[in-house]
Structure formats: C-alpha cells, structure tokens
Amino acid sequence: MGHVFQQLVRDHNLPPVRLHDLRHGAASMALSAHVDLKVIQHQVGHASVVTTTDMYVSVMPQTAHEGAEATARLLRDAAREYVRGQRSKPSSRKQPPGSGGAIA
Known part of the structure; x- marks a missing residue:
C-alpha cells in the first residue's frame, strides 16, 4: 500500500508525504473537531x-x-455564581438592641 500511495503522490506532483503522516493528521484533526478519544x-x-x-x-x-x-469561561461563571449567592444571603449583621431594626 505504501508504494502505491507514493506513486500517487509523485503522479499528482504533491508535496512529499507519507501515508503515516496522513494517519497522524487525521487523528489530530479529529481531536480538533472534538471527536471522543475512544473513537479516534x-x-x-x-x-x-x-x-x-x-x-x-x-x-x-x-x-x-x-x-x-x-x-476561563468556567472559572468566570463560577465566580459570578458565587458572588450572586453571597448577595442573596441575609445580612449577618445584628441590629443594636432596642432598635427593632427600624430606622429612627
């Protein structure tokens, strides 16, 4: 198979490439296309x-x-979610005794 491939490369004036190089390239491109590693x-x-x-x-x-x-998106989103959670928590500051929480 390698000899046939090399003949095709020569016949079509293609740059020098080995059949193995195509195998490596195909696996690399599949990874870039987010194909699962088990599939590759x-x-x-x-x-x-x-x-x-x-x-x-x-x-x-x-x-x-x-x-x-x-x-970076995952970390940013987690930080935003954390900040939102902190804002929605009731204040832990205690009101002064006798104030009843009302503003005078």
Whole structure:
C-alpha cells in the first residue's frame, strides 16, 4: 500500500508525504473537531487510548486556545455564581438592641 500511495503522490506532483503522516493528521484533526478519544483510538486501531494520545494525537494551536477559553469561561461563571449567592444571603449583621431594626 505504501508504494502505491507514493506513486500517487509523485503522479499528482504533491508535496512529499507519507501515508503515516496522513494517519497522524487525521487523528489530530479529529481531536480538533472534538471527536471522543475512544473513537479516534478505534479509527487508528490502537489497543489503548493512551497509545493514541501519546503517539499520534497532537494538540493543534486552535484546540489549545479553545481549551483555555473554555476553562476561563468556567472559572468566570463560577465566580459570578458565587458572588450572586453571597448577595442573596441575609445580612449577618445584628441590629443594636432596642432598635427593632427600624430606622429612627
């Protein structure tokens, strides 16, 4: 199969590329498309998802950026929710004795 592929590359004046490079690229693009790692593992025929992640799946820059953005959103949203929760709690300050909470 490798010889046939190389002949096709030459016949069509494509840049030098190995069949294995396409396999790696396909796994990397699938990861960028948010395909589950177990699916990618099955597609490339690995016995372990660890092999897939260690050997073939590269984190593309856009995917890394999206991951950082998602993490930042999660933290920001959690902080906003915490602040909202603090604002809705009854005040823990005690009223001075005899004031009954009324303003004079």
